[in-house]
Amino acid sequence: MTDPIVINTGVFVVSKEAAGELFEMWNGLIDMKLYGDQGYVNAMLNRVGSGIAVVDFGYRYNWVGSFENVNRRKVEDISKDEVYAYHATTGLCLGQIESGQVGIETYQMMVGEEALAHRVDWVEGVEREWTEKGL
Amino acid sequence: MCFLQLSFLLPLLLSLLLPLTRSTPLILSSPHPTTGISPTTLIIHFSPPPPNASRYTITFNTTTPGTDLQLMRRDLVIPWSESHARIVLNEVYSGHHTIRANIWDDTERIVGHSNELVFYLTTQNPMPLPEYHVPRPMDLITSSFHLSPPQTVLYHYDPFCDPPTPNTLRYLSTLLHLNAKIHIPPVTESHIAIAAYHRERPLQTNPNFTLAQFISELNDGIEAWFPQADVASYEFVTRQTGVAEYELSINPPEVTASPTLYSPSLSPSTRGSPALREQCDGRDGCDGTWQTLQSPHATLHALVPPSSSNRLIILPSVTLPSYPSTSRPWTHLTLPRITSYARHTHSTLLVVTALPGSCEGEFVRAVEGGMKEPMDIQVALRWCSMKEKVRGIKKAVLSGDEGGMGYDAVMVVDDTVLVRSDMADLFNLVGNGVGGMVEGDEVRASLKRSEHASSACITSVETLTLLPPHQPSSLVLFTSARPSPSDQPERVQRVHHQRLSRLLPLALFPLTQTRARRCGRLPSEGWLLKRVATFTVSFAT
Numbered sequence: 001m002t003d004p005i006v007i008n009t010g011v012f013v014v015s016k017e018a019a020g021e022l023f024e025m026w027n028g029l030i031d032m033k034l035y036g037d038q039g040y041v042n043a044m045l046n047r048v049g050s051g052i053a054v055v056d057f058g059y060r061y062n063w064v065g066s067f068e069n070v071n072r073r074k075v076e077d078i079s080k081d082e083v084y085a086y087h088a089t090t091g092l093c094l095g096q097i098e099s100g101q102v103g104i105e106t107y108q109m110m111v112g113e114e115a116l117a118h119r120v121d122w123v124e125g126v127e128r129e130w131t132e133k134g135l
Numbered sequence: 136m137c138f139l140q141l142s143f144l145l146p147l148l149l150s151l152l153l154p155l156t157r158s159t160p161l162i163l164s165s166p167h168p169t170t171g172i173s174p175t176t177l178i179i180h181f182s183p184p185p186p187n188a189s190r191y192t193i194t195f196n197t198t199t200p201g202t203d204l205q206l207m208r209r210d211l212v213i214p215w216s217e218s219h220a221r222i223v224l225n226e227v228y229s230g231h232h233t234i235r236a237n238i239w240d241d242t243e244r245i246v247g248h249s250n251e252l253v254f255y256l257t258t259q260n261p262m263p264l265p266e267y268h269v270p271r272p273m274d275l276i277t278s279s280f281h282l283s284p285p286q287t288v289l290y291h292y293d294p295f296c297d298p299p300t301p302n303t304l305r306y307l308s309t310l311l312h313l314n315a316k317i318h319i320p321p322v323t324e325s326h327i328a329i330a331a332y333h334r335e336r337p338l339q340t341n342p343n344f345t346l347a348q349f350i351s352e353l354n355d356g357i358e359a360w361f362p363q364a365d366v367a368s369y370e371f372v373t374r375q376t377g378v379a380e381y382e383l384s385i386n387p388p389e390v391t392a393s394p395t396l397y398s399p400s401l402s403p404s405t406r407g408s409p410a411l412r413e414q415c416d417g418r419d420g421c422d423g424t425w426q427t428l429q430s431p432h433a434t435l436h437a438l439v440p441p442s443s444s445n446r447l448i449i450l451p452s453v454t455l456p457s458y459p460s461t462s463r464p465w466t467h468l469t470l471p472r473i474t475s476y477a478r479h480t481h482s483t484l485l486v487v488t489a490l491p492g493s494c495e496g497e498f499v500r501a502v503e504g505g506m507k508e509p510m511d512i513q514v515a516l517r518w519c520s521m522k523e524k525v526r527g528i529k530k531a532v533l534s535g536d537e538g539g540m541g542y543d544a545v546m547v548v549d550d551t552v553l554v555r556s557d558m559a560d561l562f563n564l565v566g567n568g569v570g571g572m573v574e575g576d577e578v579r580a581s582l583k584r585s586e587h588a589s590s591a592c593i594t595s596v597e598t599l600t601l602l603p604p605h606q607p608s609s610l611v612l613f614t615s616a617r618p619s620p621s622d623q624p625e626r627v628q629r630v631h632h633q634r635l636s637r638l639l640p641l642a643l644f645p646l647t648q649t650r651a652r653r654c655g656r657l658p659s660e661g662w663l664l665k666r667v668a669t670f671t672v673s674f675a676t
Contacts, residue, residue, distance in 0.1 A: 007571035009524065010549040017567040019532040019545060026529055028522070036521030037547075045569065053568030057561060062552070062572035084558040088465060088551040112460055119551070123465040126553050135555045 005054055006042045010087045011062040018052045061085050065092025065122075086126045088119045445543040446482040446562050448473065449527040451520040452550035453487060461516045463550055472554050480560045482546070485531075487523050 014022070022044040045052065059067065059075050063083045067075045070091070093110040095118075110118055450473055455461040470486070477484035524547045533539020544562050548554075564570050 006574040007569065008574055009547060009571060010552055011546070011561070012548075012569070012571040013544060013546045013561050013565045014528060014532075014569045015565055015567045016532040016543045016545075018565075018569045019528050022569075023525060023529040023532075026525060028526065036518055037524045038521065040525060053566060054573070055564050055566075055568060055570035056573040057564070057570055059572060061558070061561065064572075084555045086553045087549065088553070089549075116460070116462065116464060120464050123468055123551070123553055127468045130553075130555060135557065 005045055007045065007054070008062050008064060008087075009038050009041050010064065010089065011057065011085055012041065021048060021052060059083075062087050065089040065119075066094065068092055068122075069094045086123070088123050090115070092122055093118055445541075446480060446546070447531045447540065447542040447544070448477050448480075448482045448484045448546045448548060449487065449524060449531070450484065450548050450550055451487045451523050451527075453516060453520045453523070455512070455516060458512050458516075460513055465553075466550050469550055469553050472556070473548055473552070475556060476554050476558060479556075480562055482562070483542070485527065487520075487527065 022041065026040075045054070059078055060083050062085055063075070064071075064087045066089065068091075090109070093115040095108055095110050109115075450470070452463055452466055452470070453461075454463055474484060476482075528545050528547065529539075531540045531542045531545045534541045544565065546561065561570060
């Protein structure tokens with residue numbers, strides 16, 4: 001069995017044709033175990049969407065929060081200047097609590113006001129940088 | 136075999152590098168094999184130079200994907216008087232590249248420079264990978280979006296190196312949007328045969344796939360993916376070498392001016408929340424353009440472009456004023472940007488700002504069930520927003536006759552996404568499919584585990600429509616769900632069969648009560664199941 005395609009639906013484009021195939025049977029319910037739409041979309045994509053073409057936009061078009069910490073290695077070859085869409089996901093709120101290593105065990109998820117403030121700071125920082133560059 | 140020896144599957148893009156000197160486009164064409172074998176040649180064209188230019192330099196920066204290993208950095212100095220230059224690329228160029236060109240004058244001053252071009256070269260894999268594993272197309276397309284019409288992109292497409300897959304056609308259609316001229320370098324029947332070889336899975340040659348068929352397919356694909364394009368002419372050119380050359384000239388669709396935003400006569404009370412108005416008022420193209428739409432599920436605020444637009448962007452941004460932890464304190468930055476993007480892409484923007492009615496139950500359960508602030512409330516709200524996305528997509532693509540909006544394509548964007556003003560028109564890339572950032576292995580593995588744990592729920596909940604017994608049904612087919620060891624499929628199957636076989640002849644497959652309960656629905660006696668067999672479900676052990 002091949003690994004499924006998993007698309008992050010934070011930035012997700014679907015054509016009418018594909019949407020009809022993916023969501024025709026949807027009746028308003030989604031199993032929460034499937035991470036909401038994220039899981040549902042991907043489950044349907046892999047289950048009924050074998051004929052649906054999938055275009056990988058790449059990380060530049062959905063730079064998620066974990067790229068700033070636990071998944072930094074995945075994007076080391078991408079310059080921040082090439083990023084077109086920053087996505088302040090909750091992965092951004094993984095505060096590193098142990099220095100010197102990179103691994104999930106060295107991070108702790110922020111919650112509440114701390115998490116909100118951290119995401120705001122991040123978005124504001126990106127916005128400020130882009131504004132200075134005229135982007 | 137040639138195709139095995141070929142060093143590069145060249146992502147095709149090439150881009151116009153814009154020198155500072157106006158009307159002096161510096162054009163990089165894509166590498167393509169001049170003889171069909173390695174090495175690949177990068178051809179650099181340039182138009183009449185500025186009077187004071189003497190030469191230009193091109194800087195290569197090459198790294199290996201996934202590492203910071205820099206394999207090469209070199210400057211190529213090319214006399215400006217040359218009409219073109221050829222640079223031979225070999226194995227060491229495999230990887231990500233950045234190229235930047237500087238134009239020098241006689242006094243050794245830089246008088247112009249290009250933007251940075253990013254592209255990717257990879258070694259040809261003899262076993263074609265699934266499409267979504269091909270090098271990320273946006274790595275290539277990104278650079279083209281630095282350009283704007285009416286500059287010209289000269290695009291060399293070599294079916295030998297890159298067979299005409301749907302993704303290829305999307306590259307082409309994207310480039311067409313940039314007023315591109317597509318140049319297909321030497322194409323022979325043997326090339327096409329090899330291209331067909333790559334297209335087939337499993338690998339096998341297809342001698343019947345002719346050049347004419349290829350052209351027809353390419354033409355159909357372009358029209359399919361970019362229907363507004365006017366395919367003006369194409370012809371074969373026989374050069375002294377005797378090889379056929381296929382040139383396709385395409386008139387890009389007319390680039391319309393910025394959309395005249397529809398301005399409904401709205402009273403202030405119907406223009407969304409005060410916070411939304413505050414974010415919108417005074418901004419470019421935003422003032423007076425918000426329209427509140429009626430929906431049984433949620434409060435929607437729409438920024439509506441001209442009626443000709445057939446694209447919709449859905450932005451769920453739901454908050455609960457009573458719970459500060461659910462606030463979205465970044466939307467004053469993200470919303471204006473997605474608004475501009477909607478205008479740029481001629482899309483309708485739909486912002487969902489109120490709690491969907493269908494989610495109230497979820498939320499009430501979250502609160503009354505003793506869930507703790509702040510995390511659980513956030514989860515409940517997020518859950519509702521997620522469902523609203525899917526609901527919105529389905530509603531958007533339904534035709535008006537079905538009570539839907541009838542859009543041709545939908546983009547959903549989280550309100551936590553900050554987009555650049557020059558972000559590519561992602562609608563153009565998906566064709567009849569879907570597009571998004573494909574997650575890495577760890578996320579796939581996680582979802583795979585999760586999905587497997589509840590796979591039966593998708594089958595039963597998502598596909599069963601319960602009808603009362605008096606309602607006729609033309610199709611009754613019980614769904615297939617693979618039972619777990621703890622279930623009793625034979626008994627369950629027998630029970631359901633006894634219930635349903637009295638009503639209609641049907642094919643029954645086991646659906647366990649355990650799964651039905653977990654999914655929140657258990658078919659009760661006397662009810663029929665309709666439209667269950669739209670797709671076949673299989674489960675991994």
